Amino acid sequence: MSPVLSRPNFFLSVLNQMKEHDNQMETGSLEQELQSLLLLLAKSVQAKQALTADSVQRINDAFQHYHAIRLKLSIATPANIPVPASSCLSDKVSAPSLLLHTEFVDPPNQLKRIYMEAILSLLEAMEKEQLELQRCIQCHSWFIPYQRAKVNKFCSAKCRNRYNYLQKKNLMKLEETR
Structure with a gap:
């Protein structure tokens, strides 16, 4: 997954706060679906089981229903780019660097965003290494x-x-x- 969208191991704090969120959710809401998907992912990692096609489909459906992120592309100016001490900037004009920014659409306190970020955090951790929960x-x-x-x-x-x-x-x- 590139670029990284979430904080490392954010899913742990969300998993451990799930009971606090239960009374804030409506039955059948997107938040409840995202919560159950996060729990499903965590339990499959804990049991050392691969994701099923059904799980992948449910995650993809959640991604389609909730457009959580906004992507932005910008051009970094030479003043904004850190220059290593060993490099020598002479009269050469270097090509501008591109920066890809990702940001969540919703404010950080909304449950939709919290659970989506936790799912992304867990998926990124699963992608990087053999994760054990x-x-x-x-x-x-x-x-x-x-x-x-x-x-x-x-x-x-x-x-x-x-x-x-x-x-x-x-x-x-x-x-x-x-």
Whole structure:
């Protein structure tokens, strides 16, 4: 995908805020469809499954219904172009550089834009690398595990410690009742 349209890993913050958005959406709205598509993509990445033709068609339909971005082309003037220190600008006139700008049509607080940007962020991440997504077994937040970890069940040390504390607490209660 070129040019890059979204912030890296923006999809994680949106996935973890989905419940907050539920009461702001109408049933059958484009926002709800975009939310379900984002969740579908995340679950397929988590399960290490390839996208189905049906999923791709649903995403393409959403792209057709919501024209989220505007493209602009501009010519960069030599004053706006950073010049490396090693280059020598003599009397040569260099060809002007073209700059392609992408911007979202809607303001950043609209749910349509938030979910579209999250979908694009996730698709860009999937395109760049083998992406791995997990859900924390303590707080149920989405996270990208460390690459060195063979098994990663928790999004943070705080969740791991809380989970272990609760497990020990429950074990102690069971032993007391015996």
